[in-house]
Amino acid sequence: MFEDLRDLYQEVIFDHNRNPRNFRIIENADRKVDGFNPLCGDRLTLYLKMDGDRIADASFQGSGCAISTASVSLMTEIIKDKTEAEAEALFKTFHEMTTGKSEDIQLEAVGKLAVLAGVREYPARVKCATLAWHTLDAALKNQHEAVSTE
Amino acid sequence: MTTFPIDKIRADFPILSEKIRGKDLVYLDNAASCQKPEAVIECMNHVYRHDYANIHRGVHTLSVRSTDKYEAARDKVRAFINAASVKEIIFVRGTTEAINLVAQTYGKANIKAGDEIVITAMEHHSNIVPWQMLCEQTGAVLKVAPMNQQGELIYDAFETLLNNKTKLVAVVHMSNALGTINPVKKIIDAAHALNIPVLLDGAQAIPHMPVDVQELNCDFYVFSGHKLYGPSGIGVLYGKQALLEAMPPYQGGGDMIRTVTFEKSTYAGLPHKFEAGTPAIAEVIGLGAAIDYLNDIGMTNIAAYEAELLDYATEQAKQIDGLKLIGEAQEKGAILSFILNKIHPHDIGTMLDSLGIAIRGGHHCAMPVMEFYGVPATARASFAMYNTKQEIDVLMEGIKSLIKVFG
Incomplete structure (x- = not known):
């Protein structure tokens, strides 16, 4: 019945929505930033444990739609063991992939994040996918103020 | 059926x-916005093709034609909500502007530090924020009447909020988030018993039920055209004539003045006192067409x-x-x-x-x-x-x- 939506709601997204990864608090986190999408009410708190400039552990808490939950869940998996610079680069690539600014995104470069590429066809939902990453961006820059998509 | x-x-x-x-x-x-019937689309099309000029300005034919249609629409709105006079019908951009107008004119003139404004727990942001801004400006206090799990106003709790410090009650007629229709007649009667004026936010109610402002005896009734099958960018502030006359103007500019010198200006009478600048002419006329359409049904x-x-x-x-x-x-x-x-x-x-x-x-x-x-x-x-x-x-x-x- 929802054939048209297969690009947006892939099975991986349903899976991460049902069973979000790293859905926990890191008690001794080095970085902790809140992200908020006031239009839809998505809220998350991102926790990072650093080891030098390397992300030793990442986790989150919060509630949101399937797209935003899957996005943050996938993100916490993929950024683990990345350096800050690598994570920043990933943020830029992800942003370009979801906002459609670059036509020739190398989907291999984003690995399993590619399942979120479908949101570029749904402008109203792009912020759902990027909230996690904007929050990460703030965390990497060591900003403590809550991130808002508006 | x-x-x-x-x-x-x-x-x-x-x-x-x-x-x-x-x-x-x-x-x-x-509830966010209604679609438009052919009658409205065609009416606005006709205005721009055949009737359009600025209103209340010129002696030329189109200006007269435009003015006549604009003022005819005002009378259609008056009749639609059964207001006593066209002087009580002020065209604004929408419900939000109407409430801000009342807050910044009636509110600023009549509400002081320590006074209270009563709203309900189910208000739209547009019937919360203008009052919060007024409270910040004046030192008045916003009181919120609670609701129950069904989304109904707890009427007794509302009534106990009314006292001699209460200077205005501003209540949603029908909630946009819940659908609740408030017992507005009862609310108005209770407030009036203590000489407290009542503003009704009619943005949601107006397309769904007959509204008679004289029967309700509300002091202000506000709504938007776009939720009434009419154009966006136009709305209505109904106010009792005596209240509107005593209120200072909202915005200054053309059309709302009688005379202007560099020393002093005098203001136009109602309703023009509150309609500074060129209004949304085709939209007002289009709203009139929406009302004609609804009256037929x-x-x-x-x-x-x-x-x-x-x-x-x-x-x-x-x-x-x-x-x-x-x-x-x-x-x-x-x-x-x-x-x-x-x-x-x-x-x-x-x-x-x-x-x-x-x-x-x-x-x-x-x-x-x-x-x-x-x-x-x-x-x-x-x-x-x-x-x-x-x-x-x-x-x-x-x-x-x-x-x-x-x-």
Whole structure:
């Protein structure tokens, strides 16, 4: 019945929505930033444990739609063991992939994040996918103020 | 029901034959904005092709024609809500501007530090924020009357908030997030017993029921044109003449003055005192056309038809496992706000959109209502006179299917 939506709601997204990864608090986190999408009410708190400039552990808490939950869940998996610079680069690539600014995104470069590429066809939902990453961006820059998509 | 001319009405709205993602459009976002009948579209088209010029300005033919149509629309609005005089009908941009106007003119002139303004827990942001701004400016205090789990005003608690410090009651007639219709007559009578004026936010109520401002005896009634099948960018402030006359102007400029010198200006009489600058001329005339259209159908007939739609939708929705209605007031307009177990309203919105169904997912500009129910957002199907039971069936099938997909 929802054939048209297969690009947006892939099975991986349903899976991460049902069973979000790293859905926990890191008690001794080095970085902790809140992200908020006031239009839809998505809220998350991102926790990072650093080891030098390397992300030793990442986790989150919060509630949101399937797209935003899957996005943050996938993100916490993929950024683990990345350096800050690598994570920043990933943020830029992800942003370009979801906002459609670059036509020739190398989907291999984003690995399993590619399942979120479908949101570029749904402008109203792009912020759902990027909230996690904007929050990460703030965390990497060591900003403590809550991130808002508006 | 059998006499309601639903087929003719649907044929009058060109957009209803649009295909959305290859499917028939099922438009259920009427609480956000209604679609426009051919009569309104054609009327505005005609204005720009044949009648348009600035109003109240020139002696030339088009200016006179434009002015006549503009003022004729004012009288249509007057008659539609049964106001006593056209002097009581002020054209503004919408409900939001109307409330800000009252807050910044009537409010600033009459409300002082320590005074109280009473609203309810189910207000739209547009009937909260202007009063908060006024309170910040004056030192007045905002009091909020509570509601119960059904989304009904707890009337006794409301009444105990009224006292000799209360200088204004501002209440939503029908809630956009819950559908609740408030006992406004009772509220007005109670407030008036203490000489407290009452403003009714009629943005949601006006397209769904007959409104008679003299019978209600409200002091201000505000609504938007775009929710009344008319154009966006136009709205109405009704105020009792004596109150409006005593109020200072809102904005200064052309059209609202009698004389201007560099030393002092004097202001025009009602309603022009509150209509500075060139107004939304074609939109006002278009709103008049929407009112003509609604009068032909009859607001009482519309209310009866929509009540059947709501009953049917409520009954169907209650049979869906995992669906919870938000807002189950006894007195309720044609709005169905709901949440689904573990499925976010934005996912519901995108899923239904792929089936051609337009609903709203979000906080509906009523964040305190969401907070009250402990949800970040709800999905909301809001009905209009052109919706049908068949469309409700399509909605319910869509909801059942997406529940399966999310599993």
